[in-house]
Amino acid sequence: MTLVNATIGFVQESKAENAIAALAKSVTTEATAIRNGQKIRLDARELVPGDLVVLASGDKVPADLRLVSVRDLQVSEAGLTGESLPVQKAAASLAVATVLADRINMAYAGSLVTFGQAQGLVVATADRTKTGRISQLIERSSSLETPLTRKIEEFSRAQLYIILGLAVLTFVVAIGKGGSWVEGIRDKY
Structure with a gap:
């Protein structure tokens, strides 16, 4: 029974991962760029530093x-x-040391033009953007431990001990009734 559950779980997880991968491939960000004096629509992955990009309301910013x-x-x-409200932007010159949240002359990849x-x-572009760097830092993190994950881990450990205790108790009761340990396992499974 355990083997059947494990197999079903594996198949379901595999299907879910494949579905997520297919969805990620189908969701692409397009950008309007000006190249050689002409406006063109292209996949955001084709942008290179130095391209001039046109943004309009509703666009997803394709690069920094x-x-x-x-x-x-x-x-x-x-x-x-983490700002809850849209930020007003301007084409102003700023000091080099201006913090990220105050850089009104920048639009960052993944942001939405409202x-x-x-x-x-x-x-x-890509991993060199601010969002890409954050993603890389998250990937490098060995584990993300939050209060919720700690509580879930404690609960799981307690549940494991309870189940193991009940299994040992069942085994001891089966042997106590005069049966062999093989019969105790066979009768339960």
Whole structure:
């Protein structure tokens, strides 16, 4: 019975992982870029540093961009900075030491344009973006231990001890009734 449950669990997890992988492949971010004076639509993975990208309301920012032209642009950076409200952006020069959350002249990959329009130069793509660096740090982390995961681990350990205790008790009772240990196991399974 345990082997059947393990097999079913393995098959279900495998199917779920394949479905997630297929979904990830189907979800691509497209960008509008200006190359050789022409506006073109392309996959965000084809962007390179130095490309000029056009942003409009509803767009997902395809790469880290240094904004060069802005018209009433607001960007939701909640996934990166934790800000609950969209941030007003401007094409201003800032000090080099300006903290990430205050860089109003940058639009970061994965952010969502909630209002306005802008043009920006690609300064980083893929793993070199701020979001990509965070993703790399999370991958390097050996384990993510939170209070919830600690409680679940404690509960699981306690449950294991209870089950093992009940199994030993059942085994001892079977032997105590005069049967052999083989009969005690066979009668229960």
